[in-house]
Amino acid sequence: MPLLLGCIADDFTGATDLASTLVKGGMTAVQVIGVPGGPLPEADAVVVALKSRTAPPAVAVAESLAACEALLAAGARQIFFKYCSTFDSTEAGNIGPVADALVRRLGCGFALANPAFPTNGRTVYQGHLFVGPALLSESGMENHPLTPMRDANLVRVLGRQTDGAVGLVPFATVEAGAAAIRRAMTGLKEGGRRYAVVDALTDAHLLAIGEAAAGQALITGGSGVAMGLPANFRRDGSLPERGDSAAALPPMEGHAAVLAGSCSRATLGQIGLARDHAPTLELDALATPDAAELVRQALDWAADRLGAEPIVIAASAPPDRVAELQAKLGREAAGALVEEAMAGIAEGLVARGVRRMVAAGGETSGAVVARLGVRSLRIGPEIDPGVPWTYAEPAGLHLALKSGNFGARDFFLKAFEA
Ligand SMILES: Nc1ncnc2c1ncn2[C@@H]1O[C@H](COP(=O)(O)OP(=O)(O)O)[C@@H](O)[C@H]1O
Numbered sequence: 285m286p287l288l289l290g291c292i293a294d295d296f297t298g299a300t301d302l303a304s305t306l307v308k309g310g311m312t313a314v315q316v317i318g319v320p321g322g323p324l325p326e327a328d329a330v331v332v333a334l335k336s337r338t339a340p341p342a343v344a345v346a347e348s349l350a351a352c353e354a355l356l357a358a359g360a361r362q363i364f365f366k367y368c369s370t371f372d373s374t375e376a377g378n379i380g381p382v383a384d385a386l387v388r389r390l391g392c393g394f395a396l397a398n399p400a401f402p403t404n405g406r407t408v409y410q411g412h413l414f415v416g417p418a419l420l421s422e423s424g425m426e427n428h429p430l431t432p433m434r435d436a437n438l439v440r441v442l443g444r445q446t447d448g449a450v451g452l453v454p455f456a457t458v459e460a461g462a463a464a465i466r467r468a469m470t471g472l473k474e475g476g477r478r479y480a481v482v483d484a485l486t487d488a489h490l491l492a493i494g495e496a497a498a499g500q501a502l503i504t505g506g507s508g509v510a511m512g513l514p515a516n517f518r519r520d521g522s523l524p525e526r527g528d529s530a531a532a533l534p535p536m537e538g539h540a541a542v543l544a545g546s547c548s549r550a551t552l553g554q555i556g557l558a559r560d561h562a563p564t565l566e567l568d569a570l571a572t573p574d575a576a577e578l579v580r581q582a583l584d585w586a587a588d589r590l591g592a593e594p595i596v597i598a599a600s601a602p603p604d605r606v607a608e609l610q611a612k613l614g615r616e617a618a619g620a621l622v623e624e625a626m627a628g629i630a631e632g633l634v635a636r637g638v639r640r641m642v643a644a645g646g647e648t649s650g651a652v653v654a655r656l657g658v659r660s661l662r663i664g665p666e667i668d669p670g671v672p673w674t675y676a677e678p679a680g681l682h683l684a685l686k687s688g689n690f691g692a693r694d695f696f697l698k699a700f701e702a
Pocket residue numbers: 429430545546547548569570599600601605606607609610618619620621622623644645646647648649686687688689
């Protein structure tokens with residue numbers, strides 16, 4: 285099976301989201317953790333999951349280029365750089381620097397940029413990113429602990445992160461379909477633009493953008509714009525009809541647990557609901573700014589609560605509490621402390637028989653997956669849009685890596701009912 289699409293994702297929940305989208309579109313897809321050190325698994329698409337979203341830009345660039353080399357060496361015909369549907373980044377990057385490096389490596393001179401995910405409320409209009417009815421900068425994302433998003437104008441945001449020029453393919457052109465979008469992108473490229481932010485309000489827009497991107501060496505965006513890509517490979521005869529290729533995962537067994545480190549509005553709501561329906565421990569990192577002690581507290585609490593019904597352990601806190609911890613420790617150190625604690629708790633829970641685990645939060649998931657020594661994830665059925673169950677190898681357990689912002693309010697309960 286030749287590799288068709290080579291993907292580089294800047295975090296682990298994002299990688300799972302993308303792999304799940306491709307599987308739903310009829311491709312086989314495997315998520316591998318970190319820059320591949322050996323041969324890649326056989327699949328139509330391989331998604332390399334990095335934890336590069338908040339890494340220093342030089343590290344993010346180096347890892348992304350190494351992943352790109354591995355994917356190209358395996359024969360990838362197109363490279364997809366996956367970032368968050370809320371364009372999570374800092375002023376310094378890493379979306380711009382990584383995209384710039386990939387454009388240079390691939391010698392393509394141009395890439396589209398589109399984070400839209402209408403099913404989850406992310407739309408782009410006149411270059412502005414909306415989350416539901418709100419501009420990105422008024423959606424709660426302005427309070428993100430690591431990547432506060434305070435400007436919704438993506439042409440401007442990306443423009444600050446790149447030394448290339450950024451243009452826009454506006455709604456009216458996107459509405460006119462794939463041929464018009466392709467013409468607009470060609471025009472922008474010929475006019476010296478390195479990137480085109482492309483508007484998208486609906487899945488139909490994303491499918492048209494995907495079609496317009498057939499044959500482009502590099503695509504950058506959220507998982508939404510990948511919806512249109514499997515059809516391109518079917519159209520050119522390189523992807524057979526595979527029907528529903530979502531892997532049937534091994535049967536679920538063992539104790540169940542949820543670990544939440546995301547402080548997004550959606551996750552805070554999910555914890556709120558879980559409080560009334562499942563044993564829930566809310567750790568207070570401000571009162572105990574010590575990862576080892578937080579791990580001890582959590583594992584002591586969990587000891588006689590583990591079983592078939594999920595327990596929930598959360599470090600998540602509202603913006604004022606997060607700000608207090610950050611004022612005390614610094615932004616990165618506060619995040620790292622909580623991630624270290626969550627990783628230790630995950631390790632302890634698995635040692636105590638947990639085999640079905642939800643990790644809420646991209647950075648949190650990255651820390652958990654790394655600590656559990658996971659090398660690859662097989663994609664299974666979707667729980668809520670963008671969040672499938674996966675089977676982690678060689679650890680041999682079921683993991684759902686939930687983007688902080690994704691999932692219905694009852695996600696933590698629903699995940700274990702399937
Ligand atoms: N109470 C807290 N105070 C400060 N930072 C926290 C707290 N709880 C979690 N964090 C950190 O916030 C960050 C949340 O990011 P992430 O896990 O990627 O969530 P999301 O998916 O919402 O982006 C992580 O680095 C996590 O360790």
